[in-house]
Amino acid sequence: MIIGTRGSELALKQVGIFSKKTGLKPEFKIIKTKGDRSGKSLKELGSGIFTKELDRALLNHEIDLAIHSLKDIPVEIPPELEILGICERGDPRDCLVSANGGLEGLPPGAAVGSDSERRKAELLTLRDDLKVEGIRGNIPTRLEKVDNGNYDALITAKCALDRLGLQDRISQIFEVKEMVPAAGQGAVAVVKRKGDDFDFMEKDEEFTCCMLEREFIRGLGACRNPVGAYCSFDGKHHLTGLVYRDGKRITPEFDGTPQEINKKIEQWKHRFI
DSSP states (O other): OEEEEOOSHHHHHHHHHHHHHHOOOOEEEEOOOHHHHOOSOHHHHOTTTTTHHHHHHHHTTSOSEEEEEGGGSOSSOOTTEEEEEEEEEOOOOEEEEETTOSGGGSOTTOEEEOOOHHHHHHHHHHOTTSEEEOOOSOHHHHHHHHHTTSOSEEEEEHHHHHHTTOGGGOOEEOOTTTSOOOTTTTEEEEEEETTOOOOSOOOOHHHHHHHHHHHHHTTSOTTTSOEEEEEEESSSEEEEEEEEETTEEEOOEEEEOHHHHHHHHHHHHHHHO
8 A cells, every 4th residue: 555645744744643543554655746846825826736746646546545634635626536534633723833922922013924814814803913924834944934033923733733743832822713723624634536445444523523614615715715614523513614705704603413514504605605
């Protein structure tokens, strides 16, 4: 079995998570993606910039499975492929890294690094005096840019710092109500070819929550509007959505079974769109 992955330290950690989850010790093939090669912003590059090359390798039978951060997988993937399962979901929340402490400690007009339109919109909702600037590179590179004074702070996924053993760099964790995460944030996903039979992963409640989040953002224009979603389960499912339209923050909430939530999402979208 050959696993396709990006080559960053975080991506290789995710391959380790897959091995621990399944008990398998596969070979892995590092594949450079458009997002890894380009210095352009995520908005300029569009969707699928971290997944298309791995999709192609799967379709060409160069690899047997692909490991991704679920949030990087577009909600519409090639019809010949499907998500096999979720290896692990870490803390889905966003966090702030800054030498000035939390958000309140940042001076007026402070430069905060983020290449996410969602994070930018959410941050400016909390503090509209800040200056959000694009930032590229892997996590260590981004942290170095903060340490060198190129940025006053950085917003990133808490799970990324957790997996790299960099929890001590976190200045503030944003609760879901403050900053709704990207759909699937924190989840390590496995993609396979349809028709290939693997029996070492189950579609559990964690998987269901992630799929409901992806269903919320489907069709909302994720490349044009800042969007997010987070779903939890405590005997029933609770989903909080996020979309910005004309600068207005909208956070609908849905409760119930997966079937009920999907129906409520479609009814809400019909009125919203």
